[in-house]
Amino acid sequence: MAALATAEACDSNAALLASGDLRVLHPIFKSYGQIQVFSGPIVTLKVFEDNVLVRELLETRGEGRVLVIDGGGSMRCAMVGGNLGQLAQNMGWAGIVVNGCIRDVDEINGCDIGVRALASHPLKSNKKGVGEKHVPVYIAGTLIHEGEWLYADSDGILVSKSELSV
């Protein structure tokens, strides 16, 4: 599949940007993982300082989808580490976007997936299993629904109501 350039997509989809069907996430994320350019249908997760549900979702087949984790922007622990990065790669997820922190950065940087997160943090999260899967999340100034499409490259991250043609 040819990669879609986010800048070009913005230039050629002014009407979608105006209507809100295409949105640009605020540029608050750092880039990790081997893959800089990734895209796919979105799976959403809303959690706070607890990553049990992150593992549950990453244990299912990714089929090229992107897991968008609203971790509430917490700067107090990591929602994804090296094991989960490896799991995501092995289960065929295209990428993970975390409104929160990750850890084991060197391991994640070796994984064949794209990861965006606010920062790294050495502390692991709670393991109580609290959170909500498949709910709308509001991150980086953008309301995101499960099933929408995410496009990430070196310029930024787009969310589109439907798949964009290259």
Ligand SMILES: O=C([O-])CC(=O)C(=O)O
């Ligand atoms: O288990 C965790 O909390 C996250 C982690 O360190 C890993 O995925 O390796």
